[in-house]
Amino acid sequence: MQPVALEDRIREIARQEGVDFFGIADLAVAKEELARQGGPGMAKYPRAISLGIRLFDEIVDQLPDRKSRAVAVSYRTHCYDVINLRLDEVASKIAGEVQRAGHRAYPVPASARTDDERICAVFSHKLAAHLAGLGWIGKSCLLVTPEAGPRVRFVTVLTDALLPAGEPMEVQCGNCTECVDACPVQAFTGRNFREDEPREARYDARKCEAYFKAMEKESGPAVCGMCLYACPHGLKT
Template sequence: MFEEKLDEFARELGADFYGVADLTTAADFIKKQGGNSVTGYSTAISVGIKLLDTIVNELPNRFEKSVAVNYKHHTYDIINMRLDLITSRLSSTIQNKGYNALPIPASERYDNERICAVFSHKLAANMAGLGWIGKSCLLITPEAGPRVRWSTILTNAPINPTGKPVENRCGECTECIETCPVSAFTGEIFNAEDDRDVRYNARKCEKYFEIMEDAGKIPVCGLCIYNCPYGRDSIKF
């Protein structure tokens, strides 16, 4: 089947996670965030690549230049490029079958005021059944916690969803809240009806990075990624 071949191709290209989401129930949210350019697509293909534990595990030492450079280079620059290459090639395959496909960049800011992308990769991954939105506002997978970066393809191809939205499984855990150096998280559980500000103050993170840059440091944090038990406790030493 076409959808099985897409899954296989994505993994051949280096994807660790692959899922398909039915977006019909999220149409209003999608339009509110990204406008008309991302509306009208009934389906999203979510692709994820797991971060290297050897790099994430050095984040407590992020003020060391070598650690910050390595994290930014491999976790952002390289993996974002890999994700964009995967979604580009998958999109071409979908187009060659006669359907529309719109790859969303893995990491490109669309709105500086709201500090957000044109489309939420976390939304697609959650609705595809790959994980839940944690108290850190990150997508948490059962297998790797938040140690995954994501990208998305919007399409009208008739592909069956791989799952349904996953409910929060963070329970009483507050690791991400307690470790945040700027107290950006409120601890509120994800609710699709709430604005992001109910759970997360992105401006606090933005200001923190600006302060780091002004001090001559590479703006790297990621402690919420490092400390999440779902990623940390799955590591085999």
């Protein structure tokens, strides 16, 4: 199957499965970072298919009351567990279609930590979405879309199919520091994303980790998401 015809087919699968954001990334510019995070196995693919599902605003808007068990359970269920499952299922279906077309396909789990030292997964879905032109990486290290801000979860299918790729979007945070100011543990430095800087220049993941563990010990189900909630690009006016 030719790349353009294959793209049309997988776009249609994504639409049928309720995907809100679809893009294709050229990974050539990120080869070094991909190898650093996931090893040569993750860096060998020239393309990434990026798929996103929008979170439910009615649940995200309750996050200021996140210490309420009802809010925490709702968020963990419908803005995390269920959406991750939906993303993994559609990624599997699209990877199957790509493989049947004669190409290699590697569906990366939507949310699965593989490195406890760096507190990260084997591949950055946010980076793929950024390179696909779906948004930019904000000061919170979240992928910010023009349509929904950071209120989106993503999954990725890596492939050697040379599908037509999008263009990365310029950072549009400007002088805004809403996400930085909203963080209860000051985990962000407030620096804009730069491809030549490691995540640690902008974000201390260990502060978030400690905060979550303390909340779990105190009240059970733990959620935060204040950086996601506060972003003006996602807030309804």
